[in-house]
Amino acid sequence: MKNETSRQLARTLEIRSLSAGDPFIEPAQEINDLIARRAYELFESSGFTHGHAHDDWLRAESEILLQAPVDVTETETGFAIRADVPGFGEKDLERPSIPNGTPNTSSEW
Numbered sequence: 001m002k003n004e005t006s007r008q009l010a011r012t013l014e015i016r017s018l019s020a021g022d023p024f025i026e027p028a029q030e031i032n033d034l035i036a037r038r039a040y041e042l043f044e045s046s047g048f049t050h051g052h053a054h055d056d057w058l059r060a061e062s063e064i065l066l067q068a069p070v071d072v073t074e075t076e077t078g079f080a081i082r083a084d085v086p087g088f089g090e091k092d093l094e095r096p097s098i099p100n101g102t103p104n105t106s107s108e109w
Contacts, residue, residue, distance in 0.1 A: 031065070
C-alpha cells in the first residue's frame with residue numbers, strides 16, 4: 001500500500017527549474033555576489049588565514065540573509081508565498097512579474 005502511494009506521488013511530481021530569463025536569477029546572483037564579497041572581507045580581516053573559507057562563507061550568509069519563515073503553496077494559477085518579514089510592510093517588498101511578464105498586482109504572492 002505504501003509503495004502505491006509513493007508511485008502515485010512520483011507520477012504527479014512536477015520538477016520545476018529556473019533558466020536565465022527567470023526573474024529570480026539576477027537577484028539570486030546579486031545576493032551570491034554580496035555573500036562572496038563579505039566572505040572575502042572576513043578572509044582578509046583574518047590576515048588571509050587559509051582553512052576557514054567555509055566558516056567565512058557561513059558567517060557572511062548569516063550576516064546578509066534574513067531567515068524569515070516562508071510558506072509556499074501551489075494554487076490553480078501559480079504559487080502563493082507568505083513570509084513574515086519584521087519591519088517591512090507589503091508595499092516595501094518587491095514582487096517580480098509572473099512568467100508571462102505581467103506585473104503581479106495580487107496581494108498574495
